[in-house]
Amino acid sequence: MIKLIILDVDGCLSDGGLIYSADAIESKTFNVKDGLGISTWIKMGNDVAIITGRNSKIVEIRAEELGIKYLFQGIKDKDTKLKELAKELNLKSYEIAAIGDDINDYKMLKFVGRSFTPKDGVDEIKEIVNTVLSRNGGNGAAREMIDMLVRENDQKDEFLSVWL
Numbered sequence: 001m002i003k004l005i006i007l008d009v010d011g012c013l014s015d016g017g018l019i020y021s022a023d024a025i026e027s028k029t030f031n032v033k034d035g036l037g038i039s040t041w042i043k044m045g046n047d048v049a050i051i052t053g054r055n056s057k058i059v060e061i062r063a064e065e066l067g068i069k070y071l072f073q074g075i076k077d078k079d080t081k082l083k084e085l086a087k088e089l090n091l092k093s094y095e096i097a098a099i100g101d102d103i104n105d106y107k108m109l110k111f112v113g114r115s116f117t118p119k120d121g122v123d124e125i126k127e128i129v130n131t132v133l134s135r136n137g138g139n140g141a142a143r144e145m146i147d148m149l150v151r152e153n154d155q156k157d158e159f160l161s162v163w164l
Helices: 032-043 057-066 078-088 103-111 141-152 156-161
Strands: 004-007 047-051 070-072 096-099 114-117
Touching (some): 004 032, 004 078, 004 141, 032 047, 032 141, 047 078, 070 078, 078 103, 096 141, 103 114, 114 141, 141 156
Parallel strands (some): 004 047, 047 070, 096 114
16 A cells, blocks of 8 residues: 655646746746645645755745645655655555656656656656556646555545545
8 A cells, every 4th residue: 555655846746847037036837636636645644755856945835735744855866865765654665656757756766666657757767657647747647646546545435535
C-alpha cells in the first residue's frame, strides 16, 4: 500500500512554464483538481512531499495551502533526499509513489514502488515508469495519479467520505 507520494513541481504540478514579470516576479499556474486530490490524500492520513530542483516562494505557499509538510526545494540530488525522507518516515520503497517528468527525476523514479510521469514527460522517463498518465503536467496529472493510487489501495470510499 502506498503511504507517501513524492511530487515534482515544474512539469508535474505545473505545466513547466515559467512566467516572469518585468520586476522579475515569478508566477506559476496550478490545477485545483490536483490540489483537491493532494489535500484529500493527506486528510486520509497519508503523506505527501515535494522534492523540486528549483526554489520558489510560490511553491512554498502552495505546499502550505495544501497541508504538505515535507517540502524540499533547490534539491539537485532528489534520489538522496527521497531516501533520507523514507528512512525518517520508516517507509520501504514499495510504500512510496512518485511523479516526475524529466531526467533529474530518473533515479528517484527508479527507487519508488510506483512511478508516474505526465503524458508530456520526456521519453527517457516514459521508458522507466510504471505509468504514463493521460494528462499533461499542470493539467490534472497529479490528480490522475492519486485517483489511481486510491483505487489500487482500495480507498475510494474513504477518499469520497472526506467530502461527502
